[in-house]
Amino acid sequence: MAIASDHQTQTVDIPLALDGVQLIGGEWVAARSGQTIDVINPANRELLARIPRSDAEDVELAVRAAEQAFPAWRDLDATSRANLLFRWADLVDQHGSDLDQLERQEVGRPSWGPPRMGSQLRFTAGQADKVQGLSLPTHSPDQLGFTLREPYGVVGAIIPWNAPGPMFVNEVAPAIAAGNCMVIKPAEDAPLTPLALAKLALEAGIPPGVINVVTGYGAEAGSAIPEHPRIRRVGFTGSPATGRLVMEACSRNLTPLHLELGGKSPQVVFPDADLDVAVPAMTAGITLNTGQICAAGSRVVVHRSIHAELVDRLAKQMQQVKVGPWHRDVNMGPLINAKQHERVLGYIELGRDAGAEVVTGGGVPQGADFGNGFFVEPTLFNNVSPDMRIAQEEIFGPVLSIIPVDDEDEAVEVANGTDYGLVASVWTQDLGTAVRMSRRLQAGQVGVNSPLGAGVIGGPFGGYKNSGFGRTMGADSVLDWTQVKTVSMRGATVPPQR
Known part of the structure; x- marks a missing residue:
């Protein structure tokens, strides 16, 4: 056929x-x-x-x-x-x-x-x-x-x-x-x-x-x-x-x-994180399959001491994501259908209305390659509060929210503060921090310096809570x-x- x-x-x-x-x-x-x-x-x-x-x-x-x-x-x-x-x-x-x-x-x-x-x-x-x-x-x-x-x-x-x-x-x-x-x-x-x-x-x-x-x-x-x-x-x-x-x-x-x-997976970033590794991985994690992955790391919970640097680096990385149809040499394609397209754009508007800052993206790409397709730009929100809907509800699109925190305890509270518990990631070079966070995070999979969880052969996959x-x-x-x-x-x- x-x-x-x-x-x-x-x-x-x-x-x-x-x-x-x-x-x-x-x-x-x-x-x-x-x-x-x-x-x-x-x-x-x-x-x-x-x-x-x-x-x-x-x-x-x-x-x-x-x-x-x-x-x-x-x-x-x-x-x-x-x-x-x-x-x-x-x-x-x-x-x-x-x-x-x-x-x-x-x-x-x-x-x-x-x-x-x-x-x-x-x-x-x-x-x-x-x-x-x-x-x-x-x-x-x-x-x-x-x-x-x-x-x-x-x-x-x-x-x-x-x-x-x-x-x-x-x-x-x-x-x-x-x-x-x-x-x-x-x-x-x-x-x-x-x-x-x-x-x-x-x-x-x-x-x-x-x-x-x-x-x-x-x-x-x-x-x-x-x-x-x-x-x-x-x-x-x-x-x-x-x-x-x-x-x-x-x-x-x-x-x-x-x-x-579903999932609303947190990515917890500590001051000693290797951002050269973390930033490309986090960008790929939210744009892979246009963010239509239950395990997508859609919340970045970052220590305030590196908040500004991470926002800047993530914005530049997301602006380099190539968007286009399946046959092109691109990083991200369209959303699956009109309903999902409307849903993702609706959440972007909800984020704006709630006072979150759109750092990059937030719209529909223009040009001949996009035609009548269900495309949306990779979108980065800054200064998101944990109670905003874009931080609580699964969007299932390439929308990344950054939530600054002051210490490890607050990071755990924010990371666990949704109804979901599918995947969580921790970005740190400190073994003690990695061990503590692996135990404290409420998720079926925890990845240390990995955006989508364990990623091992034969790793059981499933979730906590909702x-x-x-x-x-x-x-x-x-x-x-x-x-x-x-x-x-x-x-x-x-x-x-x-």
Whole structure:
């Protein structure tokens, strides 16, 4: 299928792109209603593809397909499941360029280099045959006690649009590695990469019905997943507001749930910080994916002694960020859609109205390259008070707020003073400060001299407070998709010999 880019470039042909279909039971089908949704390129609003506008009826069909596939997939030995995931990973790497271009166009981001989805699949595949139970002590020698870890059965997931490929892998891979069958709904703004990944999974030999991808709006197809009584576990990544709705729906069926929600990540900068390292990293951290990352370090909590210097250096660095469409050699692309564009510009106005100083940015870039795209300038606010909305609420855009503080205790109070607790960063060369702050900050990930948290292989990712609960990507990610059964066994009683 041909995917159109902006007016100034040729059409890019990506064979993996699918149009008008979703995956249910190994078949590429339209929605039962026959309705579709347009997927557009956010750099120019041109049509990329159309996807099925599904609803609860389509989700029911996907659940039935998953139920049919489950017994054989559950009973397949774990090493064989792992080998299929390894084959999937190989295909993902072979098609890495196509997947990268596809996601870049539907999300609007510039190239980040080769995607890491293959390596994440291999990490997860390696856990599939490491799922083990425990031997339990017993009261008598003729008894045996042990635990089994078993899959839930049919499970569901809802993923957002900001990184659709990695999000798809992070939910689907551990779930099916554990022996579950998955029904997943990608975001209607960016469903093409998940569909392409599902296509490669089928080519790898993962049986029909193990992975089912249902497309559509959240209120129609998405809500049907946590509301479905035969979906036994759910994973959701998105906003706290939607996460609460998903949790309410799951509660009615007592469905276990993992939530990965938003963030308002602080970056605490001490006087001894190496600003030559910190400033470029902080700038990249808030402009990567146009700030549409839950872990984005959107608040700079800086010691007053270096406040002025940091403001000046950050402003100069942010002014050097190149903005443009996905195919250009740029650092930052557009926002995902008109709603998000309006939201980010609205928060910029809220900051101005509250008395924060716009040091740089604050508007929409002009020029032929930007056309009808959803672009916004990288924006730096100074002298932000901790109670301002731009310092409390997740903007999900390239907007950075600087909050000066007088000492470590105040820095901790400000850093922890939001409803979120996803990621926090500390910039210091003092080991004692780094240790104290790592313990005191309320966040699921703390990075020392790192803008986006730990950044290690196999680091569990998840949040505190309103940033959600549960963890992905770690060594226990497959175990999280299993349930524990205790078995107590006594041997047959042998009658005494006469």
